[in-house]
Amino acid sequence: MIRAAIRGAVVVALLLFATPLSAAPPGDDVDSSAAADRAAWRRVLLLEDYNTRVVLASTTMLGLAAGAVGSFALLRKRALLGDALSHATLPGIGFAFLVVTAAGGDGKALPVLLAGAAASGVLGIGAIMFIRRFTRLKEDAALGIVLSVFFGAGIALLDVSQKLQAGNAAGLESFIYGKVASMSAADARWIAAAGAATLACSLLLFKELKLLCFDDAFAAAAGWPVTFLDSVLMALIVGVTIVGLQSVGLILMVSLLVTPAAAARFWVRRMAPLTVIAAGIGAASGFAGAAASAILPRLPSGAIIVLTATVLFGLSMALGTERGVVVRWLRRREANRRIERQHLLRAAYEILESRGLVEEADPASIPPIELAELLPMRSWSPAALRRIVERCELASLAVLDEQRGLLLTKQGFKAAKRITHEHRLWELYLLTHADIAPSKVDRDADAIEHALEPEMIEELERLLEQRQAVEGVALSPHPVGADDERGPGTDSAGGG
Amino acid sequence: MAALASWDWSLDGWIVAAGVLSAVAASLLGNFLVLRRLSMLGDAISHAVLPGLAAAFLLTASRQSVPMFLGAVAAGVLTALLTEWIRGSGRVDEGAAMGVVFTSLFALGLVMIVQAADHVDLDPGCVLYGAIELTPLDTTSIGGWNVPRVVVQLAIVLAINLAFVVLFFKELKIAAFDPALATASGLSARAMHYVLMTLVAVTSVASFESVGNILVVAMFVAPAAAAHLLTDRLPTMIVVSAVIAAVSAFAGHVAAIVVPSWFGFGSTSTAGMMAVAAGVLFAAAALFAPRHGVLVRQARHAMLAWKILADDVVALLYRLREQNDAATSVEALHELLLARKASLRVVLAWQQRQGLVVADEGGYRLTERGTGVARLLVRSHRLWEHYLATEAGLPADRIHTQAEQFEHFTDEALRRRLDDETAAPRIDPHGSPIPAEASEEQRE
Numbered sequence: 001m002i003r004a005a006i007r008g009a010v011v012v013a014l015l016l017f018a019t020p021l022s023a024a025p026p027g028d029d030v031d032s033s034a035a036a037d038r039a040a041w042r043r044v045l046l047l048e049d050y051n052t053r054v055v056l057a058s059t060t061m062l063g064l065a066a067g068a069v070g071s072f073a074l075l076r077k078r079a080l081l082g083d084a085l086s087h088a089t090l091p092g093i094g095f096a097f098l099v100v101t102a103a104g105g106d107g108k109a110l111p112v113l114l115a116g117a118a119a120s121g122v123l124g125i126g127a128i129m130f131i132r133r134f135t136r137l138k139e140d141a142a143l144g145i146v147l148s149v150f151f152g153a154g155i156a157l158l159d160v161s162q163k164l165q166a167g168n169a170a171g172l173e174s175f176i177y178g179k180v181a182s183m184s185a186a187d188a189r190w191i192a193a194a195g196a197a198t199l200a201c202s203l204l205l206f207k208e209l210k211l212l213c214f215d216d217a218f219a220a221a222a223g224w225p226v227t228f229l230d231s232v233l234m235a236l237i238v239g240v241t242i243v244g245l246q247s248v249g250l251i252l253m254v255s256l257l258v259t260p261a262a263a264a265r266f267w268v269r270r271m272a273p274l275t276v277i278a279a280g281i282g283a284a285s286g287f288a289g290a291a292a293s294a295i296l297p298r299l300p301s302g303a304i305i306v307l308t309a310t311v312l313f314g315l316s317m318a319l320g321t322e323r324g325v326v327v328r329w330l331r332r333r334e335a336n337r338r339i340e341r342q343h344l345l346r347a348a349y350e351i352l353e354s355r356g357l358v359e360e361a362d363p364a365s366i367p368p369i370e371l372a373e374l375l376p377m378r379s380w381s382p383a384a385l386r387r388i389v390e391r392c393e394l395a396s397l398a399v400l401d402e403q404r405g406l407l408l409t410k411q412g413f414k415a416a417k418r419i420t421h422e423h424r425l426w427e428l429y430l431l432t433h434a435d436i437a438p439s440k441v442d443r444d445a446d447a448i449e450h451a452l453e454p455e456m457i458e459e460l461e462r463l464l465e466q467r468q469a470v471e472g473v474a475l476s477p478h479p480v481g482a483d484d485e486r487g488p489g490t491d492s493a494g495g496g
Numbered sequence: 497m498a499a500l501a502s503w504d505w506s507l508d509g510w511i512v513a514a515g516v517l518s519a520v521a522a523s524l525l526g527n528f529l530v531l532r533r534l535s536m537l538g539d540a541i542s543h544a545v546l547p548g549l550a551a552a553f554l555l556t557a558s559r560q561s562v563p564m565f566l567g568a569v570a571a572g573v574l575t576a577l578l579t580e581w582i583r584g585s586g587r588v589d590e591g592a593a594m595g596v597v598f599t600s601l602f603a604l605g606l607v608m609i610v611q612a613a614d615h616v617d618l619d620p621g622c623v624l625y626g627a628i629e630l631t632p633l634d635t636t637s638i639g640g641w642n643v644p645r646v647v648v649q650l651a652i653v654l655a656i657n658l659a660f661v662v663l664f665f666k667e668l669k670i671a672a673f674d675p676a677l678a679t680a681s682g683l684s685a686r687a688m689h690y691v692l693m694t695l696v697a698v699t700s701v702a703s704f705e706s707v708g709n710i711l712v713v714a715m716f717v718a719p720a721a722a723a724h725l726l727t728d729r730l731p732t733m734i735v736v737s738a739v740i741a742a743v744s745a746f747a748g749h750v751a752a753i754v755v756p757s758w759f760g761f762g763s764t765s766t767a768g769m770m771a772v773a774a775g776v777l778f779a780a781a782a783l784f785a786p787r788h789g790v791l792v793r794q795a796r797h798a799m800l801a802w803k804i805l806a807d808d809v810v811a812l813l814y815r816l817r818e819q820n821d822a823a824t825s826v827e828a829l830h831e832l833l834l835a836r837k838a839s840l841r842v843v844l845a846w847q848q849r850q851g852l853v854v855a856d857e858g859g860y861r862l863t864e865r866g867t868g869v870a871r872l873l874v875r876s877h878r879l880w881e882h883y884l885a886t887e888a889g890l891p892a893d894r895i896h897t898q899a900e901q902f903e904h905f906t907d908e909a910l911r912r913r914l915d916d917e918t919a920a921p922r923i924d925p926h927g928s929p930i931p932a933e934a935s936e937e938q939r940e
Contacts, residue, residue: 074589074592077589077591079589079591079592079594079595080536080591080592080594080595082595083536083539083595131782134782134790135725135782135788135790136724136725136788137530137721137724137725138533139533140530140533140534140535140536141530141533141535141717141720141721141724143535143536144535144536144538144539144713144716144717144718144721145535145714145717145718145721145775145778147539147713148539148710148711148713148714148716148717148718148771148774148775149714149718149771149772149774149775149778150775151710151713151768151771152710152711152714152767152768152769152770152771152772152774152775153768153771153772153775154768155710155765155767155768155771156752156764156765156768156769156772157764157768158765159764159765159768160756160761160762160764163761163762163764164761177606251543251599251602252599252602252603254595254599255595255596255599255600255603257595258591258592258595258596258599259595259596259599259600261592262586262588262589262592262593262595262596265588266586298610299607299610300603300606300607300610302603302606303602303603303604303606303607303610304603304607306599306600306602306603307600307603307604307607310596310599310600310603313596313600317582317586323586323587325585325586
């Protein structure tokens, strides 16, 4: 857990470094003078103002909690549940305001509104569960219906409250888009506490939730209360959503649940570091959004928080060390090159073998092979062949002499011998144990030979009793070469 | 209904018309979204068109329809493309990919709109909930008629969607139910997908200024989902969804005027209430649909349970009478059948009315008619036991439970078959006599 935390912190720090205040728009967007501008920056960066400090802390806490809970939600494939849920909170807000105002209370008190939001959010989740469980509609339709119908009801209720004489409903829409600027220090403390409680709860139940996400059937079989854990996860999602309504807004709240977690998956595979990184990205987004909103109160803070998260997601998708696009591309390129090298080496070995030259143990006496001779062994173009030869030269597996042709080095000859041996072992296995037709084994073996592990080779040798691993190479079970020249020993090996 | 006194067809009529046109246009496409499990993509696209609208605003610095329209459609299609790209090349779960894309685009749109707010009057609220109430104010003249511009626009979109669904019905159907088959038979399911997404974007953009975002999302999903519960055939489903959409649009506007007045408030948002009306109709379909309705299915189960309990009661009375000829109390039935006493009393009261049992000496005994019914049940049961033991080779300890299930669904023809197959036995494997078919006894 500690190592995971350190790793996560490093990744987040790197990401932040790579995003030089991408979320904070350039200063020239501000109408005020440059001096006032600097003052605003100072106020935020040096945390001079108490109110700013509290709001920043609470939004950062929100990001932490949302990132952590979101990583569970993502792995449980509940990514869009947060979307339906956050939209479903709106009628609760409107209803709570109307009822409390009609009863003569302060309809805009944050606890009142959030209690209403939580109630209707839970109702919305209940409706989703009902539709999914009892009708033949699928999850997506359930989410879509609850989202739009509840939101429509919310809009209708808000419309009513705005036309109300008693009580001032202005500001209720800040729950839709999120407005950090409208947050008081008391609200912020309240939100920070709720966020911290959600975060603590998800960390305390870390092991159980992890099990739920990866294998709920096993969890149920092992006696864990899966339904209860599932409801806990839902409750955590509800909690985070409610907490985030005021700063992020209900339309965009789902982003804070989904984006950090999805971004973190590009960096790590394991659950603990995933949660840490997701929480970190969430916290960074929350901080950046609140900071931007303190400097430029006109910008919608929810949108800034989401855009920060998106930028971090984009960077993660590109650069992520585990599943990032660049890393995966490099990995695939390396694998392709390795396969091409192995094809070249085997082709060279088979040519030497057909000339009966492989029995001589002294690699120094191996004659060169002309490229024209190699060309028909596979469907490669002369240019491609030359490129592969160059790469083999770089790996010091072969030397190209322009006059005489390709000369395998000692190392290259050993590799060629091993690769050919592995290829033929697999062919023999397919022939004798998988009943593949002799005309097809070459192609099938081609597909798998590059992925064979040393243990697998040993196993194959044991299975086929080809105990010649050290010195010899298994004999090819089918004709070798581009033309119909028959390889040595074909008949005897084919029967094996 | 005093609130409806202010109803004015030249105003409210146009509002309803705009609502109906947009709702029907959306619901036509919604059928395919629901069937292909893409409902949330409708939601995502209708959120994500915002930056397209804003960009068109910022570039042209005006509220001209054409650039706005193009920008928004481009943004909508971009959502589908980006989602697909992130899902494919980033190997992210589809829902998560969608969530990332549409929230980002929406956030971008919000920021752009706020930046543009100084010189263009564009309000994110107007985009979300629309201004359907203002529909009748902005008119254009068509053939001497003053028709609201929005209504014309929505009518065109509806015509396009209708033409698409009718012309490509076969292709859409295959693509919806079996994309692999569609691709294999030379239709590009992918091309269909993107055409559908483009039309979804077109529909949401066209509906934006008039009825707002929520209404479109609701109409993409709710009517089609309700229709899916009401019918199993695609053409019927499309028609039903269009009707539901139109009804919810009309009911929504009426409700927006009437419902708040019950609580002493003024009217409320029409778009919001149209979404609520669609939700109410969906809930009704989910509960009461003739085949797939939740309550209907429950009721059907309950009826079946009652019928089986009633069968069990008379069959048990018959078997007890074989042993001794006394009335059987409710307590004894309760102990033997393990059914709740309340249900037993209801069943017995009902059977008394049917003349199957009579109350006697604090218990119940079978009437002549009841004996006839019970004899057939017991005959079915014991014939089945015999058949299962002799023909199907089931062990003796398992035949009773099987026969207990089959006896309720065995008619005379089947009993005759069983009788023939097992060479008309007189006693069952447990040694109890198999009663004769009633008609035979009368003949004797």
